[in-house]
Amino acid sequence: MGTMEPTARESSAQTLSATAQSLINWDLAASTAARLAPAGPGLDQPAISEAVDSLRRLADVSVDHVHEITGLEAARDLRDSSVLVVDRASWAKANTQSFAVMLKPAMEKMLENRQGTLSPGAASVSGAITGSQLGAVLAFLSSKVLGQYDPFAALAEGSTAPPAGRLLLVAPNIVAVERELNVTPEDFRLWVCLHEQTHRVQFAAAPWLRHHMLEQIDELSVHLLGNVDSLMERATAAARSLKDRTVTGNTPGRGAILDLLQDPEEKAAISHLTAVMSLLEGHANVVMDAVDASIIPSVKTIRQRFSDRGKDRGVIEKFIRSLLGLDAKMRQYSDGARFVRAVVDAAGMEGFNRVWESADHLPTEPEIHDAKLWLERMGL
DSSP, X not given: OOOOOOOHHHHHHHHHHHHHHHTSOHHHHHHHHHHHSOOOOOOOHHHHHHHHHHHHHHHHHHXXXXXXXXXXXXXXXXXXXXXXXXXXXXXXXXXXXXXXHHHHHHHHHHHHHHTTOSOHHHHHHHHHHHHHHHHHHHHHHHTTOSEEEETTGGGSTTOOSOTTOEEEEEHHHHHHHHHHHTOOHHHXXXXXXXHHHHHHHHHHHOTTHHHHHHHHHHHHHHHHHHOHHHHHHHHHHHHHHHHHHHHHTOOOSSOGGGGGOOXXXXXXXXXXXXXXXXXXXXXXXXXXXXXXXXXXXXXXXXXXXXXXXGGGOOHHHXXXXXXXXXXXXHHHHHHHHHHHXXXXXXXXXXXXXXXXXXXXXXXXXXXXXOHHHHHHHTTO
């Protein structure tokens, strides 16, 4: 049988999808990040092999601890996702793949709204600029991230990731921080793995969570990309505001990028995502802090030195962290951890685990700051 020709509608949809994907040159973003990423700690090949083997082993060991602490059955046998020990360039490339998944629907909707006013050629030029800018951001972040659970990897075109995603442990950064803090490598690596494996367990315990987060990210992205002209005006205003606050020593509440949000629907979307991310990060922090010296002998030293680590950052790094909202992310860890501890104190871990049953059980941003509100809503 001959191959059927695509219909006009199918052809138009394919063109739209291709143009949308070209709005950000993802390959250029990945290569730019790899080129600009700061050099990692000096390690010879035996040391690299030891670090990789150690992280793989401790990632596996940490799952049993997560299971014991959380009581989540999803932690008993994690086979729907993978654990990868990566370098900075590989971490950046993995994130370009995830961003492509998250932003594709929003970019397609933006092009539909513009009704063909953006030609494929113009999209390609714009994509090269945006790709190089994104690559520079990823290069900066690639030296800061210790680990990351990526639930969206399996949805990328041509992805070979397991159905539920992958956990990335960034070996050079983990080694760099353990050296900086002068702590026992074995202990620090297990401590990090506990946090990151908890994220993996969260998505396994709540398989609906990935789709829910994609919906929320899509909604927020559509708002941001739907009015590009307004977005550019607000970006300029946010940049001025960031400059003023940097000069005066004040810092933005959530990061200058989030100052772009003005519409009530935009604010509602970011409020929900903030609450979800606070929950996920706070829960992971509670798990990693639940271990004692019988599991990680030097855990008290690690906690203290890691907590003090951010106090000596330079002016430039503080500026970039403020711009990207990374300090806001740190507040998510503490806000979310307080919520989790308050719920567990009142209702036990079993009561807290109701949060993984459905999207309706996720806390709102006000509930993150007042756990009693969530407990009352849940009848606990």
